[in-house]
Amino acid sequence: MPNGWCKTALSEIITLLSGRDLQPTQYNSFEKGIPYITGASNIDNNTIIINRWTTAPITISHKGDLLITCKGTIGKLAFNSVGDLHIARQFMSLQFIEPLVSKYLFYCLEERISAIKQMDNGLIPGIDRSIILNQIIQLPPLAEQYRIVAEIERWFALIDTIEKSKEGLETAIKQTKSKILDLAIHGKLVPQDPKDEPASEQLRRINPKAQITCDNGHSRKLPQSWTWVKGKNIFAPMKSTKPTNEKFQYIDIDSIDNKRQIISEVKTIKTVNAPSRANRYTQKNDVVFSMVRPYLRNIAKVTNDNCIASTGFYVCSSIPQILHPDYCYYLMISDNVVNGLNQFMKGDNSPSINKGHIDEWLFPLPPLAEQQRIVQKIEKMFFILDDIQNALEV
Structure with missing residues (x-):
């Protein structure tokens, strides 16, 4: 130890008071009497939360004491900042004897809480x-305790600032991606090429029966070569299927990471245990869009062939001569589509949309060549943003 320091047991420098439970008839919830805390739920972020009061003539803790939870959820710390306080047996109150800076002891105990928890051998x-x-x-000497506390809090303040900056940057990245997609599906991300075959002509050539909606609204204005088209005219009809082998690959809602909007896990399930909802045929590059609580954005591109998806998904299988599969993915995760389809939700417990809502929804369709340029631009910009995001997580 440095010169001037010493080792001591806490019993030499604190008075330790144990809490005492009150009977329900001895406390109330209408702010009458002395505050009374009963468990770990009364401590949030090292701050005491009061929701009970008592008129019982016993006061265990005083302002400035350090409280620690000692039963049930153990090791939570908070200073008594409220004044006279009655504590239940789930708490102990540490009262300080000079020469000890209370926050110095707080940081000492916080540093060794994990070790203290391991000393418990009881069932509860x-x-x-x-x-x-x-x-x-x-x-350490009293003056040095003050300096240590000041230095700890200076660094903690800096860490908090960094964390808040990270949160702000993560929010900015999310908003930037959303804006990129918005620009992309409105023809403002890449320049148009007049040599491209207009999307409407491509659509008529591939599907003469397709219903093409003219661009006739200012708020819905698209570039000259683009068109509005219903989902049923750009997605192949969904197919039903049943698992046939001993096992099959299954995609359900739990398979989707809705923060990154990817399939995090394709489940392998025995066919004899197949859920009744395992019915949607999918192939590589299809996009699955959850129709249950669509605002949760359980949307992802399928990466394997021969998977079966839950009937809770709409399977967006791009017609290749009309819709680029990657453009389809970016289209389906865009705010324009997700927020637009949310308006059709019905139901209280699991608000949902249905197949017809996506079939009839109007999607902005650029020429196929421009879709490819849009995808390349999005991926280039997203790569930079993802690189920044990954650096924040290190």
Whole structure:
């Protein structure tokens, strides 16, 4: 230890008071009497939350004491900042004897909470009084305790600033991606090429019966070579299928990582245990769009052939001569599509849309060549943003 420091047991420098439970008839919830706390739920982010009061003539803790939860959820710490306070037996109150800076002890205990928890051998988690009283700490001179606390809090403040900056940057990345997609599906991300075959002509050539909606609204204005088209005219009809082998690959809602909008896990299930909803045929590059709570954005591109998806999904299988599969994916995760389809939700417990809503929804369709340019541009920009995102997570 540095010169001037010493080792001491906490029993030499604190008074430790144990809490005492009250009967339900001894406390109330209408702010009459002395505040009363009963468990870990009364501590949030090292701050005391009061929701009970008592008129019982017993006060256990005083302002400035350090409280620690010692039964059930153990090891939560908070200073008594409210004044006279009655504590249940789930708490112990540490009262300080000079020369000790209370926050110095707080940081000492916070640093060794994990070790203290491991000393508990009971069926119900608990911290015995002796464990706290026998803790040995290294005690610097009083003035140095103040300097140590100040330095710890300076660094913690800097860390908090960095964390908030990270959160702000993550939000900005998310908003930027959303804006990129919005520009992309409105023809503002890449320049148009007059040599491209207009999307309407491509559509008529591939599907003469397709219903093509003219661009006749200012708020829905698209570039000259683009067109509005219903989902049923750009997606191949969904197919029903049943698993036939001993096992099959299954995609359900739990398979989707809706933060990254990818399939995080394709489940392997025995055919005899196949859920009744395992019925949607999918192939590689299809996009599955959950019709149950669509606002949760359980949307992803299928990466394997021969998977079966839940009937809770609309399977967007691109007609190749009309719709690029990657453009289809970016189209389906865009706010324009997700927020637009949300308006059709019905139901209280699991609000949902149905197949007809996507079939009849109007999608902005650029020429196929421009779809490819849009995809290349999006992926280039998303690569940079993902690189920044990954750096924040290191």
